[in-house]
Amino acid sequence: MDEGSAAPLRLCVRRSGTRPGLPADGTAASVWVAMRVPADVSCVEEVVELMARHCFAGTEPSRRTSFRLRVLLAEALTNSILFGAGGDPTRTVRVAAEVAIDTIRLQVTDDGPGFDPDTVTDPTLPATVRRPIGRGLFLIRNLADRVEFNSQGNTIWMTLPRA
Amino acid sequence: MGFSKTQNDGVAILKVEGQLIVGNRQELKGLVQEGLDRGERKFVIDCTQTGYIDSSGLGALVSLSRKVREQGGELRIAGLNDDLRALFELTKLDTLFHISPTADEALASF
Numbered sequence: 001m002d003e004g005s006a007a008p009l010r011l012c013v014r015r016s017g018t019r020p021g022l023p024a025d026g027t028a029a030s031v032w033v034a035m036r037v038p039a040d041v042s043c044v045e046e047v048v049e050l051m052a053r054h055c056f057a058g059t060e061p062s063r064r065t066s067f068r069l070r071v072l073l074a075e076a077l078t079n080s081i082l083f084g085a086g087g088d089p090t091r092t093v094r095v096a097a098e099v100a101i102d103t104i105r106l107q108v109t110d111d112g113p114g115f116d117p118d119t120v121t122d123p124t125l126p127a128t129v130r131r132p133i134g135r136g137l138f139l140i141r142n143l144a145d146r147v148e149f150n151s152q153g154n155t156i157w158m159t160l161p162r163a
Numbered sequence: 164m165g166f167s168k169t170q171n172d173g174v175a176i177l178k179v180e181g182q183l184i185v186g187n188r189q190e191l192k193g194l195v196q197e198g199l200d201r202g203e204r205k206f207v208i209d210c211t212q213t214g215y216i217d218s219s220g221l222g223a224l225v226s227l228s229r230k231v232r233e234q235g236g237e238l239r240i241a242g243l244n245d246d247l248r249a250l251f252e253l254t255k256l257d258t259l260f261h262i263s264p265t266a267d268e269a270l271a272s273f
Contacts, residue, residue: 041185067215067246070182074217078185124255132226135218135254142253 009043011035011050031057034096039085039110041078047095048073055097055104055162065161068143069104072158075136076108084110084154099162106158114153166194174205174270179213183220195227195238204236205273209266211242221256228260237261241269 014032033054037047048070055069077095085091096107123134141147144158165187167178175198183191195206208224210216216224224240231238239261243251251257263269 044184044186045182064246070215071217071250074182074184074215078217078219082185124253129255129259130225130229132222132229133218135221138254139218139250 009035009037009047009050011054013054030101031099032096033099034094036092036094037077037081038089039081039087039091039093040089041081041087044074044077044081047077051095051097051106055099057099059162061163065163068160069106072140072143072160073106073108075140076106076156076158079136079156080108080110080112080154083115084112086112102162104160104162106160107155109155112154114150116153117149166191168194168198171270172273173203174207174273175203176207176209176266176270178209178211178266181212182214182216183210183223184215184217185219188219188223192223192227195231199231199234199236204231204234206231206236206238207263207266207269208238208240209242209269210240210244210247211266213242213244213247216247216250221250221254225256225259237273239263239269239272241266 012034015030033051035047035051037043051073052066052069056066073095077093080093081087085093091111093108093110098105117137120137121128121134123129123131123138128134140158144160146159148157149155165180167180169176177191177194198206228238241263242265243262251260251262261272263272
């Protein structure tokens with residue numbers, strides 16, 4: 001917690017070296033992009049666009065891929081801001097992307113207590129489909145090729161193709 | 164990012180320009196509520212210019228649809244591109260909403 005809502009968004013781009021916080025999976029990272037973001041939902045769109053620009057730098061993704069990345073980031077970021085950091089703009093959440101040639105692995109982390117992703121209800125059931133809430137994690141699981149959580153449930157990784 | 168509103172034959176058309184996400188869903192809710200307060204009962208959410216919608220945006224549409232229906236009206240969706248339509252199908256919201264290819268077709272369907 002080193003910045004408040006008035007702090008500008010700071011983005012760090014690293015073209016080689018270590019990959020802090022990411023589980024090793026054998027993928028060679030070419031670019032690591034990271035940001036610390038105030039826990040304020042009004043930042044979400046700007047952060048998504050900034051991250052998307054860096055994730056797709058030098059390539060022209062399909063419209064579908066571009067759409068997936070934006071929805072995935074918006075969902076995970078919103079969850080962390082609202083539920084991890086309680087929507088308190090004096091707190092921050094961390095967003096990062098490991099951009100390889102063919103894949104992007106997004107990471108969102110908050111300093112909250114985390115949650116158990118296995119307890120989330122299916123929002124497409126007859127009993128739940130009319131509810132205004134509860135679709136975030138469902139969208140993430142269906143739009144990402146792979147979704148992982150840390151054991152505490154306050155970090156999510158989402159992998160998708162870059163093309 | 165924003166909303167524009169027009170009227171056509173007693174139908175309020177709300178165009179979503181940009182994203183419909185957690186940061187602006189309240190603005191859309193406010194616009195529909197203002198319309199309801201003025202006696203409007205038919206609404207089209209035109210997504211022709213929409214980039215993406217997150218779960219908060221989808222949730223806002225669900226709650227607005229219910230609110231409008233409770234007052235004897237209807238809220239319909241128009242202009243979804245392939246990605247947005249896939250989102251509605253994935254979440255089964257295509258079963259809750261009347262979805263038209265274009266705003267004109269949505270207007271004609273009332």
